Amino acid sequence: MKRDHGPAEPGRYVLVAALIATLGTMPEAHPSTRARGALSQVEGQNVRQAIQQDPACQSLTPAAAGGPLPRNDDTLVVRWLGHTNYELAYRGNVFLLDAYYERLPRSHPIGLAPAAITRATAIFIGHAHFDHMADAGSVAARTGAAVVGASFARDVLSKAGVPARQFIAVKGGERQEWPGVTADAVLGHHNVIASTVPEGFLERQQGALQAAALQTPLSEAETKQAEAVRARGSRDPGIATAGVVNYLLTFDGRFRVLFADSPGPITGAERAIAQQVPGVDVAMLPYVNFEAGIPPLVDLATTFKPATVFLGHHDGAGTMLWASNYPAAYAIRRVLPQTRTLDVLYRTPVCFNTTTRDMVIGW
Numbered sequence: 104m105k106r107d108h109g110p111a112e113p114g115r116y117v118l119v120a121a122l123i124a125t126l127g128t129m130p131e132a133h134p135s136t137r138a139r140g141a142l143s144q145v146e147g148q149n150v151r152q153a154i155q156q157d158p159a160c161q162s163l164t165p166a167a168a169g170g171p172l173p174r175n176d177d178t179l180v181v182r183w184l185g186h187t188n189y190e191l192a193y194r195g196n197v198f199l200l201d202a203y204y205e206r207l208p209r210s211h212p213i214g215l216a217p218a219a220i221t222r223a224t225a226i227f228i229g230h231a232h233f234d235h236m237a238d239a240g241s242v243a244a245r246t247g248a249a250v251v252g253a254s255f256a257r258d259v260l261s262k263a264g265v266p267a268r269q270f271i272a273v274k275g276g277e278r279q280e281w282p283g284v285t286a287d288a289v290l291g292h293h294n295v296i297a298s299t300v301p302e303g304f305l306e307r308q309q310g311a312l313q314a315a316a317l318q319t320p321l322s323e324a325e326t327k328q329a330e331a332v333r334a335r336g337s338r339d340p341g342i343a344t345a346g347v348v349n350y351l352l353t354f355d356g357r358f359r360v361l362f363a364d365s366p367g368p369i370t371g372a373e374r375a376i377a378q379q380v381p382g383v384d385v386a387m388l389p390y391v392n393f394e395a396g397i398p399p400l401v402d403l404a405t406t407f408k409p410a411t412v413f414l415g416h417h418d419g420a421g422t423m424l425w426a427s428n429y430p431a432a433y434a435i436r437r438v439l440p441q442t443r444t445l446d447v448l449y450r451t452p453v454c455f456n457t458t459t460r461d462m463v464i465g466w
């Protein structure tokens with residue numbers, strides 16, 4: 104979250120980068136950033152300069168849409184692509200986490216049309232609800248990317264023309280490998296926030312926000328578009344307990360990225376993997392339903408103890424439906440003072456050196 108220094112400004116993030124650059128010298132740095140102690144401050148600066156000069160860290164164009172791939176073998180480029188969509192570019196691989204780009208009417212434009220995506224190594228689906236996979240089928244069919252996800256996604260993908268051999272169905276516990284990258288599937292759980300608030304609260308909250316947003320009713324064309332988008336997902340009730348899969352991606356055996364797209368109660372599998380790994384460097388965590396979504400988000404953060412958190416799922420239409428990340432970020436900081444929560448614009452490259460763990464917010 105831009106380090107407390109006021110709201111996000113458009114344009115370059117030089118100030119943020121400079122502030123973050125000082126973090127490594129702080130005595131209470133996160134365990135996963137301590138490895139950098141071996142590097143002198145000058146070397147650290149050189150590493151950050153090198154990252155900054157990488158074209159992939161200077162472009163707003165995702166690698167999936169023809170943007171530059173990172174030049175350095177140790178550079179991992181992370182981009183938030185709206186909602187719980189992310190792109191990870193590393194050593195010629197382009198991984199897409201969730202795929203929901205053509206969203207419901209009046210969503211903020213991500214600046215990435217599904218048709219613009221021409222390159223993807225694999226798409227990881229966190230769960231098969233439409234707002235996590237609506238565009239996975241068309242992207243996989245065009246790029247030939249493997250799709251990894253729970254079986255609930257199978258029918259939606261096949262309807263979009265994805266050959267069965269491209270789909271890797273997982274239940275949790277499986278491992279996939281690409282050059283320099285392993286991906287472990289971990290069974291999660293769909294959020295149960297509705298059961299933690301008074302009956303009808305979420306509906307009343309949505310109604311109040313919609314009224315405050317001064318949105319006019321959807322036009323006929325918008326209604327049709329919404330129906331088409333919603334149809335590109337599954338409503339199978341089994342998704343709640345058997346269809347939410349987190350992914351732990353490990354780069355070169357040392358840099359760990361955890362992706363979760365629904366803040367459900369912590370599962371035994373999540374607890375087990377959190378105990379197995381020495382630390383998660385980056386976690387993409389979902390922030391849903393405003394206030395009521397903060398406790399389950401914090402539970403995920405305390406389970407995985409990431410050094411850096413990206414938040415997603417909070418970017419509803421207009422200003423009333425876009426939940427500010429600040430309250431969620433402060434809640435995380437209260438329990439994990441060494442964790443930094445980022446708030447970045449769509450498509451901004453956030454670059455990590457997977458050896459030194461230096462981070463530069465590019466562009």
Ligand SMILES: [Zn+2]
Pocket residue numbers: 230232293365
């Ligand atoms: Zn869902």
